[in-house]
Amino acid sequence: MKTYPIIALCLSGALALGASACGSDDNSDSSSSGSSSSSKQLGGTINGAGATFPAPVYTEWAARFKDKQGTTLNYQAIGSGGGIAQFTAGTVDFGASDAAMKDDEEQAAEKKGTPVHVPTVLGAVTLAYNVPGVEKGLKLDGATIADIYLGKIKKWNDPAIAKANSGVDLPDTEITVCHRSDESGTTKNFTQFLADYSPAWESGPGVDKTVKWPTGTGAKGNDGVAGCVKQTDGAVGYVEQAYALQNNFTTAAVKNKEGQYVAPSLDATSAAGEAAKPPADLRFSTINAPGAGTYPISAVTFLLVYKDLCKAGASSKQATLIKSWLDYALGDGQKVAPELEYAPLPDAIKAKAQAKVDALQCNGKAIATA
Amino acid sequence: MTTLPPVSARRRTTDRAMRGVLLALTLAALVPLVLIVYYLVKEGIGAWSSDFFTTDPTGRFLGDPGGIKSAIFGTIYMVTLASVIAIPLGIGVALYLVEYGKRGAFAHAVRYFVDVMTGVPSIVFGLFVYIVLVVAKVGGTFAAWKGAVALALLMLPVVTRASEVVLNLVPDSLREGALALGAPRWRVVLRIVLPTALPGLVTGSLLAVARAAGETAPLLFTAAFVLGTQFSPSERMNSLPLQIFNDVGQAQDRLVERAWGAALTLVLLILLLTLLARLVQRRSRLT
């Protein structure tokens, strides 16, 4: 019977591990709530899911939000398509998408209530490339990028690329195209840009959260595309700027509407927002915005909530928490965004967004700000 | 007495060549094992630290990525819950098949369907639980207990099959002797058959537990993914395989390193369970 003591030992070891884990968890909680005693501790948990495009800034916000008021925010970055789907299915408290909901998507969501789009930040969709020897700032325009993604341009030293980049020594390497395999708002914004400059793209794969890619490797999420670019020499992929910076990718300077080659930067992204004139429901896009210093593939990203949170299934406490999260996003969060190279909303748009948040209801009544 | 003709040179060469091929292929089968262990240790140990096991993943893009505490806890929690469901059920069905059903048509059908269940891909179990429990919003949406149910469905046929084999090995003479002494049937089953087969039953169950600990697909859309450690079965819960799956595609090196560290942890956990199972098997008087 000597084996049973061994089993007992292992089980108690596992329990001890669990117990110690519990112990350390308590310690960290008490220390964090002690430091931020100035603001009211609401606690609770909010679940959200959606775009990977703003995931870096949302998760940073989540950490600071928890420090501020003790609420845990679980954000699952599964892509804009997933975000809209989960939001419509009611399995999350809020959704996140870089692409405004299409009419048929809005219709599906109407069963639970009126969906509200709350813009939060602007980000840059960069063209990141992994070509050894080629420095940052390769000049690419919409038509060339479209041809690369259509598979018409197959090598880096193709004349079309060389034409805009005289003086750069382009190698004879094959281009490996990296794109998204999941439904993505980043894809929608990127394909919108391509369609504006390439009739072949518009009539071919078209503009959507997912398209039939003529060539290339599919990866999940912005992080997946970043991984794809990183692991192959000669790869090119479209990723949000934070991902490119994190991995020290070289990114291209893209030709904008005015004919200027602009590299992605905080200022260039903000410039795209300045010119935007959103409609009443705030479903707008900043792709190919005018302005000499504008980065043409700048995209705005949204948080999705129902106008009447409680009718859609949230408890009144949960509704208060969700509203406080949105207030944070449009308030303190805007100051945090530039740290990760996301552009805050222009004042006019921010005011409109805040008005939408203030108008959120719980069973017909306004939600008290915590 | 005729003597056998000597083995021709050609036949001798073929013999040696084929034996060489068989040895080479056997070694070829072991090469991946060696490589996997090598890389697991090489890349995974680097990630290990006391913080690795005691902090949750933070999900933060910059700054500290955190450890895998919630993943370890989640795996232990959900696998334990799944075992509580699947093991008694599996042993119960095996008992029925061996003691009461035997060769009947009903038992035959049950055996057939349990066999069918062993072949079902684990993702189909996850899909089933997703449809029946998550989409139908039975007690909330994603939840740890639903992940445990999916794992239990996976474990059930394994436990049943293994238990049936072991229970069949209990000699009939034991049963007959007890019955002859006037013990009621239920006492024979519970006090004679089960204790004799116990080491074998434990072995089979531990192997099923080891299998469940490594599964990712059933948890994808049932327990979902969450960063923090939480103890409620009706909320989402992290797990080691899911944590690895999420970190695998990342571009950031330290996240990939965390994936290796978590992989090493998971493999060690499974090896521990398998080792336990084998140790217990040695104590069995039946096999």
Place this chain on the structure above:
Amino acid sequence: MEAGSITARGGRSILERSSRSRALDPALRYGLTALAALILVLIAFFFIRLFVEAKPAFDQFGYFGFVFDNNWDVSRSIYGSWPLVVGTLITAALALAMGVPVAIATALYITELCPRRLRQPLTILVELLAAVPSVVYGLWGIKVLAPKLKGPEQWFSDTFSFLPFVGGTVSIPNYFIAGLILAIMIVPIVSAISREVMTTVPTENKEAALALGATRWEMIRLSVLPYSRAGISGAAMLGLGRAIGETIAVTIVIGNSPDIGESLFSQGYTLAAVIANEFGEAASNETHRAALIAAGLVLFLLTLGVNGFARYFVNRAERGERTVPQGMAG
């Protein structure tokens, strides 16, 4: 002692049982029968529910259309799963082609050729391959194996480009890598069952071959292999079933491209991988969800069919129906 007066505790005859004791017998019997019935109900429910949820997709595209249409286009809501089915079949075929010979070789080596004291360690080593979970295979596959093999794959592709399905650019995640990982994963199962079958070969058959002057290899070829043929086929089919259903390792290394790739070294997709990748986006889209569940159903039926065949072969082997070894006939 008089016959019939053996007493148990409490002085009563053991032939008289308390009513509690009498009630427990049927209680246990019916309880366990109910459990077994529960399993049947569960599986029936499982199959029916899957079918009901998948029906909208079959209604829209037709049973044949869903399986054989070569167009999986999520953005246009067109769900023809042929590229996924082909991907599943290609990777499984590659896994069989590479894994089964190796598994049979290990089984033969362990049972017939290796020194006795190496038998147990070698068996344990091969079984350790089964202890590695699927996600770890995927991690190792995409981070170690795929990048390292890209060079040799490109060389092979360039040198042998005259062969069908070879030639062109090699991508890092591709059918071949997926097939290779699957091959490694099925070796332990196929090997274990083959070994079991080979140990049942009667020693007389083997001794007879040796006595007639056969070399070791000839003995294997004449006595062991023909005898174990049915069992090995069964083992191979079980391996095939496992390869078809494998999800996570394949998702990580196949490239997730819903088209039929041109060469062995292109990206592809499988039925299991598409479910894992797209379920999250299908949460609210009825057609997409039905299509994914239909894909799961097709997958389930494929594995069901394959495993059915496997069980038939393994049963035949266990019942001892064997053909006369070819070399000895006539």
